[in-house]
Each structure stands twice: as structure tokens, then as C-alpha cells.
Amino acid sequence: MGKIIAFGEVMMRLEVERYKKLEQVNTLEYSFSGTGVNVLASLEKFGCDTLLLTKLPSNRLGDAAVAYINRLGINTSAIARGGEYIGMYFLEHGFHPRPSTVCYSNREESSFCTSSIEDYEVFQDASHIHFCGISLAISPKIREITITLAEKAKKEGLTASFDCNFRPKLWKEEKDVIKRAYEQMLEISDICFMTEKDAIHTLGLETEEKKKKKQIEHLLRIVARKYDIPIIAGTVRQHVASNEQTLQGFIVKEDNVVYSRNYPLTVYDRIGGGDGFASGILYGYFHRFDLKKMVEFATAAGVLAHTIAGDSPLSTAKDVWRLVNDLHDELER
Amino acid sequence: MGKIIAFGEVMMRLEVERYKKLEQVNTLEYSFSGTGVNVLASLEKFGCDTLLLTKLPSNRLGDAAVAYINRLGINTSAIARGGEYIGMYFLEHGFHPRPSTVCYSNREESSFCTSSIEDYEVFQDASHIHFCGISLAISPKIREITITLAEKAKKEGLTASFDCNFRPKLWKEEKDVIKRAYEQMLEISDICFMTEKDAIHTLGLETEEKKKKKQIEHLLRIVARKYDIPIIAGTVRQHVASNEQTLQGFIVKEDNVVYSRNYPLTVYDRIGGGDGFASGILYGYFHRFDLKKMVEFATAAGVLAHTIAGDSPLSTAKDVWRLVNDLHDELER
Amino acid sequence: MGKIIAFGEVMMRLEVERYKKLEQVNTLEYSFSGTGVNVLASLEKFGCDTLLLTKLPSNRLGDAAVAYINRLGINTSAIARGGEYIGMYFLEHGFHPRPSTVCYSNREESSFCTSSIEDYEVFQDASHIHFCGISLAISPKIREITITLAEKAKKEGLTASFDCNFRPKLWKEEKDVIKRAYEQMLEISDICFMTEKDAIHTLGLETEEKKKKKQIEHLLRIVARKYDIPIIAGTVRQHVASNEQTLQGFIVKEDNVVYSRNYPLTVYDRIGGGDGFASGILYGYFHRFDLKKMVEFATAAGVLAHTIAGDSPLSTAKDVWRLVNDLHDELER
Amino acid sequence: MGKIIAFGEVMMRLEVERYKKLEQVNTLEYSFSGTGVNVLASLEKFGCDTLLLTKLPSNRLGDAAVAYINRLGINTSAIARGGEYIGMYFLEHGFHPRPSTVCYSNREESSFCTSSIEDYEVFQDASHIHFCGISLAISPKIREITITLAEKAKKEGLTASFDCNFRPKLWKEEKDVIKRAYEQMLEISDICFMTEKDAIHTLGLETEEKKKKKQIEHLLRIVARKYDIPIIAGTVRQHVASNEQTLQGFIVKEDNVVYSRNYPLTVYDRIGGGDGFASGILYGYFHRFDLKKMVEFATAAGVLAHTIAGDSPLSTAKDVWRLVNDLHDELER
Amino acid sequence: MGKIIAFGEVMMRLEVERYKKLEQVNTLEYSFSGTGVNVLASLEKFGCDTLLLTKLPSNRLGDAAVAYINRLGINTSAIARGGEYIGMYFLEHGFHPRPSTVCYSNREESSFCTSSIEDYEVFQDASHIHFCGISLAISPKIREITITLAEKAKKEGLTASFDCNFRPKLWKEEKDVIKRAYEQMLEISDICFMTEKDAIHTLGLETEEKKKKKQIEHLLRIVARKYDIPIIAGTVRQHVASNEQTLQGFIVKEDNVVYSRNYPLTVYDRIGGGDGFASGILYGYFHRFDLKKMVEFATAAGVLAHTIAGDSPLSTAKDVWRLVNDLHDELER
Amino acid sequence: MGKIIAFGEVMMRLEVERYKKLEQVNTLEYSFSGTGVNVLASLEKFGCDTLLLTKLPSNRLGDAAVAYINRLGINTSAIARGGEYIGMYFLEHGFHPRPSTVCYSNREESSFCTSSIEDYEVFQDASHIHFCGISLAISPKIREITITLAEKAKKEGLTASFDCNFRPKLWKEEKDVIKRAYEQMLEISDICFMTEKDAIHTLGLETEEKKKKKQIEHLLRIVARKYDIPIIAGTVRQHVASNEQTLQGFIVKEDNVVYSRNYPLTVYDRIGGGDGFASGILYGYFHRFDLKKMVEFATAAGVLAHTIAGDSPLSTAKDVWRLVNDLHDELER
Numbered sequence A, B, C, D, E, F: 001m002g003k004i005i006a007f008g009e010v011m012m013r014l015e016v017e018r019y020k021k022l023e024q025v026n027t028l029e030y031s032f033s034g035t036g037v038n039v040l041a042s043l044e045k046f047g048c049d050t051l052l053l054t055k056l057p058s059n060r061l062g063d064a065a066v067a068y069i070n071r072l073g074i075n076t077s078a079i080a081r082g083g084e085y086i087g088m089y090f091l092e093h094g095f096h097p098r099p100s101t102v103c104y105s106n107r108e109e110s111s112f113c114t115s116s117i118e119d120y121e122v123f124q125d126a127s128h129i130h131f132c133g134i135s136l137a138i139s140p141k142i143r144e145i146t147i148t149l150a151e152k153a154k155k156e157g158l159t160a161s162f163d164c165n166f167r168p169k170l171w172k173e174e175k176d177v178i179k180r181a182y183e184q185m186l187e188i189s190d191i192c193f194m195t196e197k198d199a200i201h202t203l204g205l206e207t208e209e210k211k212k213k214k215q216i217e218h219l220l221r222i223v224a225r226k227y228d229i230p231i232i233a234g235t236v237r238q239h240v241a242s243n244e245q246t247l248q249g250f251i252v253k254e255d256n257v258v259y260s261r262n263y264p265l266t267v268y269d270r271i272g273g274g275d276g277f278a279s280g281i282l283y284g285y286f287h288r289f290d291l292k293k294m295v296e297f298a299t300a301a302g303v304l305a306h307t308i309a310g311d312s313p314l315s316t317a318k319d320v321w322r323l324v325n326d327l328h329d330e331l332e333r
């Protein structure tokens, strides 16, 4: 199996110590993340070879970002350097029922958002490339680059995956622009990560079903057929109490809908949970797991990602299998 | 609406990192608080204009206290400076079922406890003043100042509120001295914060009711009538398990008793919960909310105060409304 | 009552800030612990006089270990100094369902593991000595020293206790070597800490009972009789959900099996829980508590040890009684 | 004496722990500063009443900035809120001969840089206003606002001061645009902070003198006369070795040039040194010190500012006088 | 040689991270110290056996103090427990020429200051006892206890030492009361630590000598003779630049004045420097060093104490000899 | 130019916060280093492509080490994994004249020290390989591997460099074994890092010269000729005062001895200074600098390495050139 590429923005995460507010501290903890970084970090932990396509500024913050991504084991040799800024977000961790808050810097001027197709010329010896819906939203230019890269990749024989990740606040376009962009990516992709909400909000589909699972089964089968998507995968999350939740994964393949077990879940750090799941599906896909095994592995990977501080999942395949097999102890010694 | 004044002692809180014991660490985190500071900090977050009446030493600790209170947005221009000491308390956070512990320095010699009425001459352009039962307990001199200030404020047309906050350990007086002091404050006040326990322990009332709510309804109606108190408010707390609790607010107005919803509550930092509730009632009172809306807002404010590290609540009115309307998400982005 | 001695290895615990992974941090918190240290630290808090028998290197790490053990109030005057290394373990705290992990340095070369009987010549004015099964496992030489010391202590009139603490990973010997070592210690001991698992895995006993308590009652009565052990004590732990558990203590004395209440338990720091229980049994034994009081005190001590960061329990007898009497408040002020 | 106003941008300073590089840490310490904040913070410590004119975003970062500036004692009631971003700079502290480095975020989109004259309508009851050359550089719009505010202030009877603070990297304009902007501010100002370098680089003056002091005496006398500036003040810094330097202040008034003592100086935190000096001159000016006393006080204030972590000087007038009188001990107890 | 006792107050030192001001931080580092603690901590490091006579409160702060003193290796078994408070001081580290500042809590109400002679009944098997002039100053009661203990010790055959440590701010008495108290201690003592300043300020002596060394030689010879003091020792400190100083020790014995080398000294933490010197003289005295060797060892011990964070010196005798022999390397590996 | 390889042990550095002693803290900062890591980290910063040959354990510490080395940008793909332990050293930073101290764990059992030649089979596309004298000392097996690898590399056309780095404490062999090992490496190497001390202590050479430079010129010319070493390089360090030193580099090539400027140097972190110099020489060698330029660049690189916390130099070529050209400012903004 060749390298796994991800294309996407790298952001600096600056966070307040749990569970304080910004005014109560004078230090921030920082890390670097982004959908691409997160999915690749997880795949590296699973033992895959990865490569990140992005652009970072030629300054000390860019240097620190590269160092951080290196630390995750991701190949940074194809990262373009130039431009002046990196997008940032400031995170205050909530304590239920007080929500976490996020405050963004101006990412429109970031090196990534002002990059051009020339910054990303190579797929090297990769066999797969992963994209994220956020790249469609942040600017028309990056949207165009995303679709161009996806088409090019397919032409060169790579498989492609796409995480819908619809963030209404990031979009400043009309509904049909959004729909068209999403449709182009869905048509290209071998694997799509989405839920019934994406089908409704980006593709404009409708259903009379009331229950979530029924909606998923109804709508995503339509999507799979309409856009000819070999695999659609996603999760169903339910709140139990305080920060106790449950997480259940699903895969839609043709008319089949396969579910994982429904995992109880105490959330420690919500961000990156979806990327953990996505990396699990990709890992199963690359290693030709059957659907049941794939969704079970992916959901367990997603559950573990919620227990990891920071955006990037850090569990090994062995860690994930242990959870799938329910063999977790509280302490290994 | 004019400024809201609070009168009371400022203490230095020195706390051990969660969830260690004093011997296990070599650093302490510090902040400054007190009932007055806490109520005003919360009202500032709600958008009100506030002013603190207290006395702090003319040394580096006093300077640091003023800086800290400034940071909360509270007007510190009327704080008297002089004397030599500030009261302190050392806090070890427990982890259920291990209780938190508190260890006090000698507050009797504090600048506040040795202050005199001349230190507090102005109400400026205020419309309301808030007092706390702790000021009645710490010394005869401060008790006298408290009552004098309350009477003066009423004479000058301010409304007054009083939080009973009965702390048996602080009192060295006979029961009737305590009762008389409390009665004087109750008679003066437009709003009193109390529970059935205050009625029993400070006023010597009795009831044959067994259930907490029945006791509240029985006793506090008597208190409201007897001392002619327009509004009595308080909360009922129930332990569910570990640090899971529920919190329900009530208002007694004449013969009516109005309850809020019963909020589930995971306690992060217990101190300041009552001040959060009190600030919510005051905010509703200043903005002429009806009783139901007032008690709902106040209880949600109290719930959020339990999720905030430190004594002083830091939620905005918008944050509180979101909880009242049950619109809290785990992450806003 | 004379001094209480414990014999055993001291290790350096280097731990990652909760709940991060090693790669996410650049600092480690350190402390020193070991079964002997933990049991004695707890007994010191209960007001007993203690003495540690161990060996530590003559370097800065050994100095720091002695300083740390001094801080716990344990008498360090009999600690041998020499050799070159101290055993270490690196701890990453898990967040359920992600398990904690432990990674050891090479303890085989530690000052303790390479020590000889001459390093431990004195019982001073002690009345009791405590041993641990780990000392049987780490090397044949230490196994021999342990048994020799135990026999010598009995001859000089001390009572002895032994915590089976069977750790399969530490043993490199045949089953019968293990069994023989355990049998020797059981025969010598006045008090043994063990569960049905120890009976099965170290002594090779079998039972047809399916339920844990039935197994305990069946097997440990046999053990008590066979090896003539006055008191056998241990705990039954049940997982409820996430890190919610229950803990119930038992004592087997002749044919009696006495249980404590079943305590709900939120685990903050699992390590040292068993040592907390053991110290409680020993304390009850030294002060001639009846069995019911002894097991109740010990189990509450064990519960509190799970709420303490680090290996060594730090609760006073007063703290433990308060939990036994269910008088814990969330905050004492 | 009325309030002292300063107009200028507030930036977030995010700094790496001394003396590490960004890649070596995962936390950053943060504070808020800017020429205006720094000068006012120092004047507050001297006992003056101050008011900041600036604009901050309506988000959590803006809230934190206001809280921070409150903490310094500066009146924040006139700060406009709106827009989306705050300028930031990332600081790595050097260790001689390794220089400190600074890396900026995109300040062009900051709330301040996109503000308009309507955001700053009031001088309240102020008697003086302070400006800084950075406001001339960051955008044509802010340049225009600066000059408009300065003219308005003069018309309303305030005195004005201007710190040239020429930063070539910030300017994207032609030389004559720069010169014209500076000339306008010089003509308006009662006090200008500048050195011979400003005269050469912004005003295009020339001198054949080789020595710094001679250049100052030659050029700044010309400037004082030409632009009719009552007081010009600045400092001469000399490197001795490593981070040992000397600092000497001067005032040019008509044809007089008055120097302070030449203070030895070990630099702890270079940023804010100039603002400390400026605040000292202003303090002397407001309290009608003679020139010698004024320059001595200002230079000592500047020296102390180099010993304070962060941008904002925090020494009291008493602290400064003690240095002027050479009465500093290493420890006061 | 028997145990070395010291009698004196234990204080809690709460310090701001170098080199910040109190308002700039929200954590304080804490430790416990006092002249007695410091001298004994150093002697323990030199290998002596020590015992502290003091009184600490029966609360969590008292517990933490005992744990801290245990950590230093000092025998805490004779420490009285009771009373309510511990004295505290808050320390901001200066950065030259900005001085360090110290701010005290109310030590008059401390457990020590309110203790009585009954709290200190035993000298156990000690051979020497050390006192400090601060004990004479803090209250008449402690002054009386100090002198009573000193007399008792002499009667029981112990040798005694006394560190004048004159702190004018602590004294509220007339000059002759001070003089009489000092004279009593001088007469009792075998070793006195003092300088020419103590002779002038406490004993009222006068000299026409202008140079420090001449004054020492003139005045301390008189003192030695008049009060029949076998050994008087002290240091001469000279400021070179910034925090570069020199330190030279002296011993006056009968008519001889013996000096150590003059050590260059970069001050890291000034507090405890004098106690380091005193412990060195005592160590030399106990081990019968000749005067030259004694003063050399003591001065090097004093120099090293200035390089140790916190009040208590932590260098071993081996460390001190290495400095005496000028064999220090920058790194030992 | 191809990849630069370094072969050598990776150690975990666990250090106490400046300038405390181990007993004063409860946290340690950690990093990973070693001569190979340090030289490659620096070369990566200069823009070269590097590869590390070493062996690390297959556990969490090994994972963390790889992540750390990745962060430095070094290619870790050839690192062997297996064995159980990693060598460690504990560092207390001294404060002049108190020396730093280092305390090692048992490195003899480390994965590296127990590795075999099969663990290191590839030079990939490298053009140069770097060795260190420590590899000769730690075990006969590693000594053999080192020499075998060096010979193999030469055979395959790589150039080789060797840093003598003689550490007497690490050697347990006879003088002639040491000499023979060194001679073999000298004969193979294209560049040797050594001083007159190495010539005397490892090769047994003698000189009657008294002055360091004369000794260098005398002895190293002999060495260069005898072992046919194209380039010998090293530094001369002189102590000025406290931690002020000077550093001057030299290159011996045939009969020429070329010196750099003599740089003043304030030491912040001594470790890695020599590796910084070595990386500078290698960089100059790869880019065919003339000798003067090479030694100047290398010495400046060495000076900067002394200002970097941790073992690994982190300055870019641009940073180094700026120091060579004396263009360093205290702050770049």
C-alpha cells in the first residue's frame, strides 16, 4: 500500500487550561491540528505512511507547526512554505452544562487560504488522498484547488475520501454553490463521511422519517445510489447525561446499512472524534476489512479519540482492537 | 438604573492544584474573593455597573487584590486602603467522598475587620446595596458598621439585599445577639437570601414539617410576613451520587412560593454557587422580571457558577439564558 | 505499641499530567513509592511510628528518595545506601475506556535488587513487620532475603503481615518455586492480604463456585486452615460504569467471613488502593478492633486511597472514621 | 489635573518561556500591551487617572483584553468594541548573543485598524492625550484618525504628546507621506519623544557630527525650533557587554539640552523601556518638575521598565525616586 | 557528638515566580523556613543530627510545615503543635536595580509567638543549641522563653550559639531593653554571629574607624572581651556591580582576627546566606577545625547558600570543600 | 549532497527546573538527545537532510523518543526498535560557583548498548557519516559495531567524521585498548574533532609546551600527520568570570592552524556546545567553505548552542551568519 495523502488547512490551537476562562489564566497551551493532520496522525499510529499537502508561513510559527506535525510522524516534506499567517483558534473548555467556546483568528489571510494550485504539485507514490468539506467553504480559490486536486488524483489512480464536515458559519455562498461543490466531491470519492444532516443541508434532500437511524437509512441509501459512492460512513451520537454519551458507527454500502456496537462514551476532548472515526474506516478500507469489522474498528477508534487531549487521535491499532474486544483494563502493569 | 454596591470583606484564596493535598505540591494558585466581590463580578458580567465597599491593606497584597478586582470589572475607586493584613484561606479540593478542606488565616486583624465607618462614607450614585451575614459575625464593630450602613442606605433611597449566609463557626456571641442582628437586617432588606435552616438557626423558628420544601413554605412565609420582606429567595440542593446533585431555586413573595426547574448539576467548584444565584435574583429584580423568570434565571446562574473555577461567577446573561432555554451545546464553533 | 517496619523496594514514579500521552508533554511529575512506603505512609497518617527497610543508591536520586520518604513522616534512618540505581516506572493516566499505561526501567540492577541481607540488620524496637509478594518475584536473592528476614522477625517476637500482590509479569520461575515461596510467607504471617485469585494462581487451589464471594469464602477458608493464618483480608471490586466502581472488604478468620459495607467509589488514582486497605487492617489489628470495625475502617481507608493522587495514601484516622460514619461533606469550612 | 488619555492599538503578546524556542514548549504566556497601554499603566502606578482610546473585538479575546487592561488600573470605559480580530505578536526571548524574535499576526484586519473616527468621540474630562508613531504607519485610515484626534484635542484645550517610534517595516508609503504625517504630529505636540535617528529617517535632516550626543544636540535643537516643540525628550543607550548597557536621558528645550545621570542597566525585558521613559517625562510635566528633575525621574523610570517582565512598566513613583536617590537595596524587609 | 538543637519560628514563604510582580501571576511557590530551620537543614546536609524546637498550628498548614521540615531531614519529633496560625511572608524577587520586596502576615498571633515555655521541655541527647536575635524581638514572651532556654541549656552542659540578626523593624522596645536582651544572650553564648553594626546598634558601642574591617577589628575585640565570648564570627559583603558581590568571612577569637579568602559571588537568592555561614562555623566548631579552616569552610558555605533557591542551604560538606579548594567545574559528568 | 548519517545512543534527559535541586521540585522536564541527535538537529536547521542510526525500545519511552527526534526534523525511518530500556540522565543546573550535576541510569542495558550490527544495515543514499567517542567507551560490542560501520561506510564511498569526546568515567578498559580504538577511528576519518587533551589522554602523546594554543599546534599537527587526518577541528575555552567565558575555534589542516575570532560567551546551557561546533564544521565541509570561513561559522554555531536550552542546537545558518557578521540585535521586530 502506498502513502496516504491528506489535503487541508493546518491551524494553531491555543487553549485555556481545563476548565478555566481566558481571563483566569495567563498561559495558553498550544498545538497544531486540522482535519488532514488529525486523520494522518491517527493513520501513522496505525502504522501507515502518510503525507500532508498544505501551506504554512515562512516564519517561526510555520517552523513550529512543521516541527509539531513531524512529531506526529507525518511526512512534512511536501508542505509548501510561504505567505505570512497561520489560522488560529482559541479554545475554552466548558464543564457541562457550560459549553466550550471557540474564537477564531482571521484565517482568510492564512498561507493556506491564499495558496495556489502550484503549491501542491505532487502525489509522489501515494495510493489514497483525503479531503474535507472545510476546504470547500473557506474560499472560492481553495474550493477550486480542492476539486482540481481530487480530479487529478483520481486520474492518476489514487482512491479518494471526503469528509463532508459541513460548517454553516464558514460558508458565505448561495445554497446551490454549496450543493454543486459537495456534489462534485461526492461523485469523485470512493468513501464519504456524512450523516443525514449533511444530506439535508448540503444536498437538499428530504425525508419524512422521524428517527435518526431511519433518516440515515432512507437518505444515505439515496445519496449512495445517486452519486455512486461505494462507501458512506458516519456516526450516531446520543446524549445520556452530563458528558456521558453513546456513539454508534454505520456504513452504507449499496443497500446495506451495517452498524457497530453502541459504545458508552465519556467525553474528555470532543474535537477530533470524527477524524478518529474516519481514520478507522480508511484503515479498514486499506486493509480490506469486511464492513462489520471496519465499522467496529472505526467506531472504537472514534471513541478513543474522545479520550485524547487535543485534536489528533493518538491510539494505536492495538489499542483500538483491545477496545473492540472489550479487553480494556484500567491499568496495565 | 444606578450602580450596585456591595459591602463586605475581600479574602485571598490560596488553593492547591486539583486534587492534591498541601504536602504534595509546592505551588498555590491564588485569587481574591468574598461574597461582595462574587455578587458584583457576576452582575458586571450581566452588564450592570458596580462598586465595592471594603478596606484593603496598603501593601503589595492590597495592591494585588485591587488589581484582581479591577480585572473583574468592578469599580474599585471607593475601596479604603490602610491597616496591615488581608484575610486568607487555604483550600484543598476534595475528590468525592474525600471532602474539600479550608484553613483560615487570622482574619480578625485584617484591614476590613479593623476598619471603621469613616472608611465607607459614600454611596455615590448607587441605587442598591448588598450585604452578607458574614459581616454580622466577624466582629461586633463590623456588625455595627453593617447595620449603620444599611440604615443609611435605606434613608438615602437605595434598595437593600441581604444574604443570611449563617456560618456558626464564625460566631462567638449568644443566640439572642445573633437573632437581633439578623432581625435588624431582615427588617431593612428588600430582598433576603435564606433557607429554612437560617429561619431555624438564626431566628429560632420551628416547624413540624419533615420535607425540605414543606419547611421552606411553612417557615419562610412566616418570616416574610413577620419581618415584612418583599422577596425571600433561596435554593434546594439534593445529592444524587458522587458529585452529581440537583439544584432548584425558590422565591417566597407574600404567600406565593415560586419554584424554578430542578437542574441536574455536576459540581466543579462549589464556592460561589450561592452568590451566582443571588446575583441572578438581583439582576431580575433590577430589570423587573416576573417571579418565575427571576427564579429561573437565578437558578441557572447558580448552576453555571458551580462550573466555574474560583469563587466569582463569570457567566454572561446570554450564557444564563441559553441554559434556561436548554440550548447548550458541548462546543460552539 | 512499637514501631511498624516494612521491607520492600522504593521506586521512582514519573507520571504524565492527566490525561495526556507522553508525546504530548515535556514535563513529568515525580514521586517515590512502593508497597512498603505506601503502607507506612498511611500508618504514619494514622499516628503510628514506622521504619522502612530498603536500599537506595548513594546519588542525587537516592537523596531525593530519602527526602521524599522523610516528608511522608516515615523513619528513614535504617535505609541502606549504596549501589547505583533506583527502579523507575513511567505512568500515563488513562481516561476510560482508554487504560492507563505503565513502562518500567530496569529494576533488576537497582540498589534494592542487588542488596544483600547485611544491608538490613536491625529490627530496632519494632513490634511488627510487613512484606509484599513483589519482593518474592523480583529476584531469587531478594526472595531469599525476604524469607530470611521474616523468619528472623518471628523469632525475635515481631508479628508479621504479607500482601500476596501476585504480579505474573514479574515472575520468571516455575510454578512450584512460586508456590513454595508463597507458602513459606503464608506460614510465617499473622495477617495475609489475598483474594481468591491468589489462592488459585499462586497456591494452585481450585473451586467450582462461580460467584466471587462464594469463591472467597470457599478458598480462603481452606487457605486459612491449611497455612494456619490468623487473619486473611482482601477486597472485592466491581465495575459499575466508566470509572465508577464499588469496593467491599472482607476478613476471613477461622471459619468466619466478615464483610464491610459495599462502598461506591469514583477512582481518581487507582495505585495504592490496596495498600490503603492493608494499612487499615494493620491499624485495626494493632489497636485490637473487632473484625467488623477492622474491615469497615480498612475498606474506607482503601476507598479514600483511590481519591489521592500518587501511590501513598494520605488520609488520617479521623478522615477514615468520618467516611465510615458517612459524615463526609463536600466542603468543610 | 484631569485624566490622561492615550490613543493606540492594543496587541496580544504571546511569549515563549525564557529562554526557549517555540518548538521547545507547548505553552505560551500571554498579556496585552501597546504603547498607549504601557504609558498609561505606568502613569496609573504613579497615581494619575488615565483613559484608553482604542477598539477591541466583541469576542472572548476582546473580553480578556479589557479584563487585562482593567487589572492595570486603566479606565476602559471608553474602549470601543466591535470588529473581529485583535493584533498579536509571538515573542521568543533571546539569550545574548542570540537575539529575541518577534512574529506578528495580521494586524491589518484588527478591530483597531479597521475602526473609524466615530469609535472615538469623547475626551471626557481629560487634560492630556498621548499618541504614537505606530498609529501613523499601520494604515492610512488610522493615520488620518490620529491626526484628526490630535487636532481636535488641541482645539479642546488638551496638551498633546507624541512618541515618534519610527518602525520602517510597518510603513508601506513614500518618504514624503511619512515626513508629512510626522510633521503634522510634531507641530501639534507639546512634548515629542524622539532621537537623532527619527530626525534623520522621518524628517530627512542631516548632520556631520559623528558622536551620538553631538548629533542629538545638533539635530533636535533644529527640530525643536522648526516645529516649535516645547519639549523633546529621548534616551541614549550604549551596549557595554552581553546584556549590560547604559541608559542616559535627555531633554531638548529651546536651546538647552539637559542630561540625566548615565545609568548602568541589566536588561531583563527590553520591551516597554521607552514607554517607561515617556511616562516619566509626562509625569514630570504634569507635576511641573524642572527639566533636570524631569529627565532624572524619566530615565530612572525607563531603567526600571527594563527590569519588568512584559511590556507595561509597573513601578511606583516611590520606586523611581528610590532609584534616582540611589537608595535601592537588594531586599527590603 | 550529640544532636544540634535550634530554637526559633518557622514561617511560610510564599514567593512570586522570578522576576515577576504579584499582580502578574496567579500562582505562588511556597516553602517553610526560619533561621533555625535553615541552620539545621544545612547541618543535616553536612551529616549532623539535628532537632528543631518550635511550635506549629494543629491544622493543614502545620501539617505541611512538618512535612517540609521532615523533607530537609531535620528531626521534627519535638515540635509542639497547637495554636492557630503560622507566620507568612510574601516575596517578590527583584531584578537589579529593582529590589526584592517582602510583605508579612500577622506573625504576632502565630502558634510560635503565642507559645509558652512548657511547649519546649526537652533537650533530649543534644550537645548544642542555636538561637537567633529575631526571637528576642518578636514578643516579650518569646524573648523570655529564649533567655530561659539558653540558661537551662548551659546548665545542662550544652554549648550555645547566638546569631544577633538585628532587625530594627521588628523591635517595639526601648534601646536599653534591646541592649539588655542582647547582653544576656552574648554572655551565655559560646559562639556569636555578629558584625560591627550589631555592636553599634544593639550594644551602643562606638568607633572612630572608617573602614569596615577596622571597625570589626576594633569593636568586636571589645565585645569578645567584655562579654567573654569565645568565638565571634561574621561576614563582610561588598557590592561590585549589579548582583555581583564579594563575601569574606572573619572570626574574632580573643585578640586574633582571622579572615577567609574574599569570594566573588553572584547572588541568586540572598535569603539564607547568613544561615549558611553560621552552619559552616558550627560544623567547624563541632569538628574542632582550626580557625582558618573554620572560617574558610563557613564562608564557602555562605557563598553556596546564595546560589540556592529558597532560604535553606542545601550543599553538602563535600560541595563546600570543593569550593574551598577551588575545584568547581561547571558540569560534573 | 546526500543525506548525513549519525550513529550513536539516544538518551532521555530529565532535568530539574533552573536553578533548583532535585529535592525542591516535583516535576522534571524531559527531552531526548545524544551526540548524534545533536549534530543532526543542528544540520537539519542548516537545511541538510539527515538520518539517525540508533536503536530504541519498543515501548512508550521509545515512541516518545522517536516523536521527539521527528520534531527536530531528523529522519527516523532507520531507527531500530527493540530491547527494553533507554539510557537516562538526570540534570540539576548549577548556578556559579555551584556546579551542575548529572546522575545516570543504567545505560548498559539500553536497547542501543545491547544492539547488534544487524540492527544497522543501511546507509541509504547518504554521503557522510558521523561517529562519537562515547560509542567506543560504553561497551566492547558497540565499539566493535562502531568501527565496523565506519569501515563499511568508507568502503561504500561515504566520508566520515569522528568526535573524540573522551569521557574517562565511561571507560573500563586498559589504556592500550582505548588507544587502539581511537587510532582505528582516526585513521578512517576525514574530519576529527579533538583537542590537545584527547591527544594526550587517548593517544599518549606528550608536549613540553605550556600554553594551550602551543600544545594544540604542536600535538595536533603530529596527530594529523601520523593518522593522515585531512581536517582536525576543536575549540579553546577560557573562563573569564562567573559564567562568562570565551570560545575560539581552530582547524588543523596539514601544517596550517587556522583560528576563528575569540567569542565572548555567556553560558546558558553548556551541553551541546561541542556538537554545535561540530555541525558547523561539517556544514562548511559539505559546502566547501575555505578553512577560515569554516572555523568562523563553526565557532559561532558553537557559541549559539550555549544559549539554547537543551542539548540540541537550534540555530539556522542565517542565525549563525548574523553572529559571524556581528549583526545581532537584542530584539528583531
Ligand SMILES: [Ca+2]
Pocket: A044, A048, A049, A050, A073, A074, A075
Ligand atoms: Ca511516517
Ligand SMILES: [Ca+2]
Pocket: A269, A270, A271, A272, A273, A305, A306, A307, A308, A309, A310, A311, A312, A313
Ligand atoms: Ca480529542
Ligand SMILES: [Ca+2]
Pocket: B044, B048, B049, B050, B073, B074, B075
Ligand atoms: Ca464596571
Ligand SMILES: [Ca+2]
Pocket: B269, B270, B271, B272, B273, B305, B306, B307, B308, B309, B310, B311, B312, B313
Ligand atoms: Ca465556583
Ligand SMILES: [Ca+2]
Pocket: C044, C048, C049, C050, C073, C074, C075
Ligand atoms: Ca514517624
Ligand SMILES: [Ca+2]
Pocket: C269, C270, C271, C272, C273, C305, C306, C307, C308, C309, C310, C311, C312, C313
Ligand atoms: Ca492513589
Ligand SMILES: [Ca+2]
Pocket: D044, D048, D049, D050, D073, D074, D075
Ligand atoms: Ca484609574
Ligand SMILES: [Ca+2]
Pocket: D269, D270, D271, D272, D273, D305, D306, D307, D308, D309, D310, D311, D312, D313
Ligand atoms: Ca519590560
Ligand SMILES: [Ca+2]
Pocket: E044, E048, E049, E050, E073, E074, E075
Ligand atoms: Ca536527621
Ligand SMILES: [Ca+2]
Pocket: E269, E270, E271, E272, E273, E305, E306, E307, E308, E309, E310, E311, E312, E313
Ligand atoms: Ca538562598
Ligand SMILES: [Ca+2]
Pocket: F044, F048, F049, F050, F073, F074, F075
Ligand atoms: Ca529532514
Ligand SMILES: [Ca+2]
Pocket: F269, F270, F271, F272, F273, F305, F306, F307, F308, F309, F310, F311, F312, F313
Ligand atoms: Ca545547549
Ligand code: NI
Pocket: A001, A047, A048, A286, A287
Ligand atoms: Ni497498513
Ligand code: NI
Pocket: A096, A097, A239, A241, A242, B328
Ligand atoms: Ni446537557
Ligand code: NI
Pocket: A093, A094, A100, A268, A269, A270, A271
Ligand atoms: Ni475539549
Ligand code: NI
Pocket: B001, B047, B048, B286, B287
Ligand atoms: Ni442592567
